[in-house]
Amino acid sequence: MKKWVIIIGYLITILGWWGCARQAVEGRDSTQNPLTVASAHDAEKLKDEEQRLLVTPEKAALHPDYQILENISVPFAPEYRIGPGDVVEVIYNFRYDQTPDAYRLEVQDKISVIFPFHPQFSSTVVVRTDGRISLPLVGDVQAATLTPADLAKNLNRVYSAYLIDPQITVSLEDFNVKIKELKRSITTAPRGQSKVAPVAPDGRIALPLLGNLVAEGFTLRQFEDMVNREYSKQVRNLNVTLVLLEIHHSKFYILGEVGRPGAYEMTSRLNLLDALAMAEGFRKSGDLKEILVIRNDGLERPMAFKVNLSKMLKDQSYYADLKIRPADIIYVPKTGLDHINDVLEKIFTKGIYTFLPFQSVFSVNYDIRK
Incomplete structure (x- = not known):
């Protein structure tokens, strides 16, 4: 029994040293102190600071995340891209x-080819999908993309080999067929x-x-x-x-030590802090220094990077630049201390605990009889 007490004592001592060292490092990381508002004078200082940081049109011209519209600086927002479900x-x-341009024949147009002196050759034909029409004596003739006058001129030249001065004319019977079909389908x-x-x-x-x-x-x-x-x-x-x-909003995913892990819709442009707030914030056991983001939107292969959000918040860094993209996976891991707690729980609470109660009672009874 004394052996287990000594081991537990060592573990507690090590954890205490580790916690003190961590606090010391965190203290050194904090290089700036946020403005504290406790009086009217402090409120004026806050107002002056906001005015100093205001993005003017002059600043926006040099800032890639802003644009100037109607002489007003507005954040630059990329155009929305269509996706499934929209x-x-x-x-x-x-x-x-x-229009001054003559009508040009199209596929499925119906035309009449008239032979005034040889009516037996007159016919009404439809422009086929290959752009041709079929006529007596000459067979297939190209018609699509030609004006009726151009087609008549070509036919007169071709039929001159068979007829003397044929004087063929071409007239439209039914045209804009595709527009009519389109109108019926909408x-x-x-x-x-x-x-x-x-x-x-x-x-x-x-x-x-x-x-x-x-x-x-x-x-x-x-x-x-x-x-x-x-x-x-x-x-x-x-x-x-x-x-x-x-709009079918894209989704991103938050896992780990947050209040409500799960999938969330991107109804607007979000940064990392916005995303964590949607998940009801992070738990005390969450390690904000080791937040992992896995990204695959528009990339040839997935990439992963870590974010030290704790340091960024303490140093007043511009964390708003950390924009969340569709399909991002955000994972908030446990702190090292909580990992140790889990190990201790598994060993002592769920593991050795099943054996210790009987042995400890036996040892106490033995001591009393001594």
Whole structure:
């Protein structure tokens, strides 16, 4: 029994020395003292300090985290990037303004090819997906991208080998077929004809005529430009505007010695202290000197770094620069002392405790009989 008492005494002594040494180091780490407000004079000093640190337009011009809008300094916020679960409204604006350019034939346009002196050759045809039409005697002829006048000129030249002065004319019977199909596939909304398109888990959006397009990772402006480029290859006189209706917030994760570990949504730009506050702060057993952050957002491989938040808070460092990114994993470990406590608990409370009670009682009874 005396042996165990001596061992426990040594452990307590070592832990005491370790705690004193840690406090001494922490005392040396604190290089600045925060301003204490205890009077009206102190409040004025605080106001002056805030004014000195205010980010003016002149300072913002040299600060990468700020921008100047309307001669006002505002924090620079990166553009939001589309992700799975977001809902985008695609508004279709069809332009019907008169233009000096002649109409050019498109796939699925219906045209009449008229032979005034040889009506037996006249026909009504549809421009095929390969851009051609089929006519008597000459077979397939290119039609898409040509104006009706240009097509008539080409046909007159080709048919001159068979007919004398054919004088062929081309007239439009049905055109802008793709626009009509597009209108049938979209709904009518107060802002015009539009389509509500959710972003699928694979990051794609399904759009009429275009099929599935990758949207994840693009800003709204970038994706809008891409959609307009793709539609311009098939439909003329169309302009598309995108509106972000719903945002599926990205998540980050906090584990370890915090009040409420778990997954949290990034509803705004957060720094490390904001994230810990969302998790109801850190426990007394948490080691703020060894906070681990694991990051993999947009990186070719995960990276990890440690943050000494305790020192940053004491030195009044600019911890706001430690921005949290989507999918970050924040781990607050236990302090060394709490690790030792866990070991002692496992050894003495859950381990040796199961044997000691009987032996100690036996020893006491033996001593009494002595």
